[in-house]
Amino acid sequence: MPPLLLQPHASLSHAEALQVAQQAPEFLRKNPASYSASPLLSLFSPPENSKIWTIYENLLLACLRTGDNTTAHQCLERLVVRFGAGDERIAALEGLVKEAEATNNNELEKVLKEYEAILAEDNTNAPIAKRRIALLRTMGKNAEAIEALVQFLDFASTDAEAWIELSDLYVSQGLYGQAIYAQEEALIIAPNAWNLHARLGEIHFMAAECGSEGNSQSYLAESLKRFCRSVELSDDYLRGYYGLKRVTDKLLNGDSKAKKSSESNELTLPETSTIERLNEAATKKLGDIVRNFDAKAPQWQGYDAGEVAAARAYLSDTSYKVVR
Numbered sequence: 001m002p003p004l005l006l007q008p009h010a011s012l013s014h015a016e017a018l019q020v021a022q023q024a025p026e027f028l029r030k031n032p033a034s035y036s037a038s039p040l041l042s043l044f045s046p047p048e049n050s051k052i053w054t055i056y057e058n059l060l061l062a063c064l065r066t067g068d069n070t071t072a073h074q075c076l077e078r079l080v081v082r083f084g085a086g087d088e089r090i091a092a093l094e095g096l097v098k099e100a101e102a103t104n105n106n107e108l109e110k111v112l113k114e115y116e117a118i119l120a121e122d123n124t125n126a127p128i129a130k131r132r133i134a135l136l137r138t139m140g141k142n143a144e145a146i147e148a149l150v151q152f153l154d155f156a157s158t159d160a161e162a163w164i165e166l167s168d169l170y171v172s173q174g175l176y177g178q179a180i181y182a183q184e185e186a187l188i189i190a191p192n193a194w195n196l197h198a199r200l201g202e203i204h205f206m207a208a209e210c211g212s213e214g215n216s217q218s219y220l221a222e223s224l225k226r227f228c229r230s231v232e233l234s235d236d237y238l239r240g241y242y243g244l245k246r247v248t249d250k251l252l253n254g255d256s257k258a259k260k261s262s263e264s265n266e267l268t269l270p271e272t273s274t275i276e277r278l279n280e281a282a283t284k285k286l287g288d289i290v291r292n293f294d295a296k297a298p299q300w301q302g303y304d305a306g307e308v309a310a311a312r313a314y315l316s317d318t319s320y321k322v323v324r
Helices: 014-028 048-066 069-083 086-099 106-121 126-138 143-157 160-173 176-189 194-210 213-233 239-255 270-296 305-317
Strands: none
Touching: 014 048, 048 069, 048 086, 086 106, 086 126, 086 239, 106 126, 126 143, 126 160, 126 305, 143 160, 160 176, 160 194, 176 194, 194 213, 194 239, 213 239, 213 270, 239 270, 239 305, 270 305
């Protein structure tokens, strides 16, 4: 089976999602709908491979993403036959298909009411609760989405994705203190996730940019710490190095450098010489990533082109020349 068919859909780029969707008709043709929920009929069916159901779900998601609703319905039908419409995950996929096919806000409201009716009977239905939250956010109802996420986390406090989503929603509202708290909760669950450390560094940096002078140093110090931890965990993580360069540039060019915190419970900044060395290391690493990506070196092609372009532009703006 092609690796992309089994890869988690959320990790696929738009080009990869299109590639997966294009394989759907052929996959459906080679795997006729012979499965049934009936235990008697299943005796006459070929041995079941659990991977095939993962593939059907990935194909469904890819087809919805690329606008092939007809093929998405065919994938959904097979999943319904196998697992039943009452299965929580299948019900969420059915709702997702309805969302994708909705042509106006009124139709989305109907889907939202269906979710709420299901949750009224069982408020611990995690797949439906997550779909409701995603739909609320899609409809621009961020305050309701935050409330729904808080309620969801009351019974699913170890769901790191939910904490990340809540943090992102708080950021969208400019509530950086709450966003930091939610992101830290996600890190408790996944302490070695370098991307989560980098995201927390970004939130602290945004808080420093928008906050008062009185607490900006504390935010910058924490941002620096998080970006350092991110690149410590992943030596080639572009976003971590980009953030490290941004925060060290600000510290070296602003009024906050070399200041010491007046409150003992605040994180203090390292010496200016240390910040300079971190800045040099981040600049060099970003330059290496951009140069090797542009040279199409095979081992450097896993980066997002947009993130590389942002790094290239920032290096240019800060008078760093990428050696070619």
